Amino acid sequence: MKYDLNQKITRGAQRTLSAFTQSMFTLLAKESFEKIKVNELCELSNFPRATFYNYFQDKYDLLNYCWHVLADQIDVAELTSLNHEEIPIQFFDRAYDLLSENKVIFDQIMAHNDVDGTLINSFSSYMKTVTRDYLTQYFKQTASNLPIELLVNHFSNTILMLIEWIFLTNHPVTKEQGHQYLRALLGNL
Amino acid sequence: MKYDLNQKITRGAQRTLSAFTQSMFTLLAKESFEKIKVNELCELSNFPRATFYNYFQDKYDLLNYCWHVLADQIDVAELTSLNHEEIPIQFFDRAYDLLSENKVIFDQIMAHNDVDGTLINSFSSYMKTVTRDYLTQYFKQTASNLPIELLVNHFSNTILMLIEWIFLTNHPVTKEQGHQYLRALLGNL
DNA sequence: AATAAAATTGGACACTTGTATATAACATCT
DNA sequence: AGATGTTATATACAAGTGTCCAATTTTATT
Secondary structure, three states, X not given: OOOOXXXXXXXXXXXXXXXXXXXXXXXXXXXXXXXXXXXXXXXXXOOOHHHHHHHOOOHHHHHHHHHHHHHOOHHHOOOOOOOHHHHHHHHHHHHHHHHHHOHXXXXXXXXXXOOOOHHHHHHHHHHHHHHHHHHHHHHOOOOOOOOHHHHHHHHHHHHHHHHHHHHOOOOOOOHHHHHHHHHHHHXXX | OOOOOOOOOOHHHHHHHHHHHXXXXXXXXXXXXXXXXXXXXXXXXXXXXXHHHHHOOOHHHHHHHHHHHHHOOXXXXXXXXOOHHHHHHHHHHHHHHHHHHOHHHHHHHHHHOOOOOHHHHHHHHHHHHHHHHHHHHHHOOOOOOOOHHHHHHHHHHHHHHHHXXXXXXXXXXXXXXXXXXXXXXXXXX
């Protein structure tokens, strides 16, 4: 990301960011990520190439920003209950809601992009970071004979594996059923 | 992969495949995957670009073939014991050995490539496939209230997470300690 | 409304990518 | 040794990438 998101974002900048993000999602619903050219993104957004490169290193960079925009819906209500055991379940629920709300888009995307392609990798990778960050803050004080990092990785891997199995490889499962699976897989910890 | 690996590979083809594979590993020890150009690979291998494209779609394709060559060391002795409980441990051991034997190379590679970059993603992705294929053949007959696919994913994720934690983020851990961690994480299944 | 800062724009540039094609070199088999 | 099929090579090409710059327009602030 060339543009600094921490500064106060001007109106024009916001417009530009939104336009490119929107264009990316639109194009992803129509063709595979590999096939998308920076020129396409620019034409659809009505911005010249130079503007694109003012904000992003490349299309991968934009894609990452797209996940950021999407996942921002998650950490709005950051501070719910604190029943320790339930943290993974809670996070699962949030991810479940996020993917449910955007199911249409994701289904379209999956129709043009392989499960093991660049795009899904990029999404997984972003979600992994978010999930780990979230879990880490709750597992800091947990006593265990396992390194915390391992524990956090394991929990986030499991949650996201389940989420991706449900939504990206289209195995319709209710939230409650998901809870059961999750408890079965993580039951001992 | 443009070249068909199933046909009998001629001596010349083998020479070419090996040269490019070797060059890739050599360059990965010196610079990040992103920076490696097809031209570099060709110069180092003393082959013209056209030859490269006779065999591979692009550098990602070659990289994938490199993992294939590397991981072939694993499935040589495919058929050891059959104590069901021990399958994940056994596979962990094989992966542990593989990474141990190639520790020098991997350390060099990690010095120039991010843990969440394209390269490691590509490696993880390849290993995931191998691991899942391996585990699936043993879990077919296992009775469980969980979908087998979920179970296999969970096991392979956990094994590989641990392997990557040990070798790619440099947390020196003995094989026996690894077993303990693995049992703790998967203990309930 | 004036001003300074920030964003947009068009065009030029060097470089990399992947394809295509025609010719030469090579290995393998009878 | 000669015929056959595969691989190597040189070269050319269209398209995309990412950078740079100087001129212009838009924006936030006073």
